[in-house]
Amino acid sequence: xxxxxxxxxxxxTMFTGIISAVGKIVQLEEKQGDKRLSIDTGNLSLDxxxxxxxxxxxxxxxxxxxxxxxxxxxxxxxxxxxLTTIGNWGIGSxxxxxxxxxxSDRFGGHIVSGHVDGIGEVVxxxxxxxxxxxxxxxxxxxAKYIAQKGSITVDGTSLTVNAVNGSEFELN
Numbered sequence: 001x002x003x004x005x006x007x008x009x010x011x012x013t014m015f016t017g018i019i020s021a022v023g024k025i026v027q028l029e030e031k032q033g034d035k036r037l038s039i040d041t042g043n044l045s046l047d048x049x050x051x052x053x054x055x056x057x058x059x060x061x062x063x064x065x066x067x068x069x070x071x072x073x074x075x076x077x078x079x080x081x082x083l084t085t086i087g088n089w090g091i092g093s094x095x096x097x098x099x100x101x102x103x104s105d106r107f108g109g110h111i112v113s114g115h116v117d118g119i120g121e122v123v124x125x126x127x128x129x130x131x132x133x134x135x136x137x138x139x140x141x142x143a144k145y146i147a148q149k150g151s152i153t154v155d156g157t158s159l160t161v162n163a164v165n166g167s168e169f170e171l172n
Contacts, residue, residue, distance in 0.1 A: 013054040013061060016109035017151070017158020019096045020044050023057075023071060025089050034077055035086065037062075041071035044097050054114065056098040059156030060084050061114025084116045096156040109158035110151035118142050120154070123168060131172040133162075143167035 021044035029036040039057065046067055054061045055072065062074035081087045089095070100114075101107075118139040125134050136154070138146055146152060148164050152171070163170040 013114060014101045015056045015059075015061070015098050015112040015114050015156075016101060016105075016107055017059070017098070017112045017153050017156065018109040019098055019157055021097045023095045023097045025091055025093045025095065026070065028089070028091060031075070034075060035081065036073060036075050037086075037089070038068065038073050039071045039095060039097075041097055044071075044099070046072060046099075049099060054100040056100070056112070056114045056156050057095050058085070059096070059112070059114065059153045060086065060116050061100075080116070083118060085119060098156060110153075112153050112156075112158055128172055133170060133172050135168055135170050137168050140167055 021042050023039050023041040023044065025037055026040045027038035037057075049055070049064060049067060049072070051064060051067060053064050055064060055074070056062075057074070060080060062076065064072040065075055066073040076086050118141070120136040120138050123135040123137050125132055127133075134154075143166065146161060146164055146169050148161055150161050151158055152161055152169070153159070154171070159171045161169050161171055
């Protein structure tokens with residue numbers, strides 16, 4: 001017999017959307033439709049990261065299946081490939097990185113799960129004082145969940161929504 005433990009609805013891995021470092025893809029391997037990524041974490045120390053820990057890569061919660069001298073290796077499932085831009089990443093692609101929060105960490109940004117709901121499309125971009133203002137079109141099935149002054153994560157960066165107009169939203 002196999003024992004099955006019922007898992008809670010909400011996972012315990014959380015992020016803040018505050019990027020700690022920018023790494024890069026150093027190896028990419030197709031694995032029967034899935035992908036295996038080797039990520040150089042640059043100046044992000046992995047001294048406190050263990051096998052099986054989660055690291056947000058452009059906002060996507062990936063599990064470290066191996067720790068290397070330069071970073072870590074993660075497997076990416078078909079489900080994750082279908083909801084993210086990971087399929088477009090190549091050797092040298094820059095990746096925003098954030099280690100999962102510990103219970104004693106400060107919330108420097110917003111509460112972020114690392115579970116990606118869909119891919120948006122940048123509609124416009126223009127300078128706005130000392131920052132850039134983006135207009136992004138969300139998939140129709142997600143648009144109803146985006147609220148003015150709510151938080152949203154774009155490529156792992158936690159941001160505040162300035163305005164919402166149908167399926168399009170703006171942020172700086």
